[in-house]
Amino acid sequence: METALTRLVGVRHPVVQTGMGWVAGPRLVSAAANAGALGVLASATMTPARLRDAVREVRSRTDAPFGVNLRADAGDAAERVRILVEEGVRVASFALAPSRELIAELKEAGVVVVPSVGARRHAEKVAAWGADAVIVQGGEGGGHTGEVATTVLLPQVVDAVDIPVVAAGGFHDGRGLVAALAYGAAGVAMGTRFLLTSDSTVPDAVKAAYLAAGVGDVTVTRAVDGLPHRMLRTDFVASLERAGRARALVRAARRAGAFRRVSGLSWPRMVRDGLAMRHGRDLTWSQVLLAANTPMLLKAAMVDGRTDLGVMASGQVAGVIDDLPSCAELVEGLMAQADEVLRDLSAPGTSPRTDMRTGQDRDAGHA
Known part of the structure; x- marks a missing residue:
């Protein structure tokens, strides 16, 4: 599935694994990248030296493009940007809006800049400053969040900016991807769904707590x-x-x-x-x-x-997730279900029932 996002960052599928602190390490990021999604390494909890090592570890595990999430307000942001440039990282994402100068520095070095925002005005600001794309998270998303639901915020941002918009907050399957595309997004970003995979290094007891919720x-x-x-x-x-x-x-x-x-x-x-x-x-x-x-x-x-x-x-x-697929199984199943939903939209009266791990029809073989 080709979209403005896949063309921009060079991935096979319009899916982003978000940069979750303590979670999005080299193993998860490389697994997501090898599955055809954009894996994003979380760097805020790393020293600059550890960040460089982590980038190299991801590179040793995959030839696919990946990104690094940075704190734009960190005192050592310039040093971390230098590491990204020196190590040839494809994408820089930000939890807070980076400055105009930081965006310009990254773009001059050929790095794709994708800030995350939670309001239309913030998307307009970073777009005016030269950001290549924007991730917009609605109130359903994990971590620090706003009050506006994705279904209300997303179309506002799509209408307000002329750069690719990636939808975040409430996505976990192929139906959500198709819905986001219908709103005008170029893809979806998922955190909790990638946390709950077999490639995630989060302890089993913690994963069990999520699955039980x-x-x-x-x-x-x-x-x-x-x-x-x-x-x-x-x-x-x-x-x-x-x-x-x-x-x-x-x-x-x-x-x-x-x-x-x-x-x-x-x-x-x-x-x-x-x-x-x-x-x-x-x-x-x-x-x-x-x-x-x-x-x-x-x-x-x-x-x-x-x-x-x-x-x-x-x-x-988290309340609707009940399995721990690998990243490859997750992305394959998500894309298979998205393809089926798109086909079914041209055949009214059908209801997609694709298994997210296998991509097979759940109702096959049943009367």
Whole structure:
């Protein structure tokens, strides 16, 4: 299936595996890339040296294009951009809008720039600055999220910009891909669906918690860092919501120190990153400190497997996912179902029943 996205980044299928911190490492990214999707390496929790090693590891596992997700407001963003350019990374994605200067630097080096946004005005801004495409995430998506549903936000952005738009938030199968294409998107981006694959390094106990969740078990809370954050509702999340602000800040300060050691950042650099984080977002210093705490809460679950001491960012689609296919099986099944849906649209009265792992008709052989 050829779209503006596949032509832009050189992948076989209009599917993006998003850059999830502690989750989107070399194994998952290379598996997604080998499956024909655009794998995106999450770098925010890596030191620059580890980022370079991770890029080289992905390169050793696949010849397919892949991307790296960066924090545009990080104090060492320029150094990380230099690594991408030197290592020949095809795509740079951003969780926050990169500056006009950063976009220009990447494009001059031949890197495709794809920021993620949650509002039409942000898409218009980065498009005007020269971004090559944009990922737009609706409120159904995991992690930090907004209030506007994908089905409302996506057509707004498609109508507002003249660059390829990739839809995120609520996608997990071929039907969703076709729906996104119908809205005018050039593809879909999925996080939770790729997290729940056999190629994901997330501990089995954590995957089991996701698979056991219903749609009602995926909630939005401000208890982690003061910002709306979509995740699985657990006893630990409930305890964070009950904790007073003073107690939360003490714990956050302790974990921020732990993140400093893991990330290799100095305290002055973390302060500068905090200032950048506050800029234009009306965050209090308490929220900045809590935000620095978030990576360690995610690591506790996604790396250490401690669902009792960590948080599990999640899209609402976790409530409808019940299997752990490989990335190859996932993408093959998704594209097979998308093809079937497109065929069925020309034959009214039919209902697609494709198995997402095999691409075969679920009703075959039944009366």
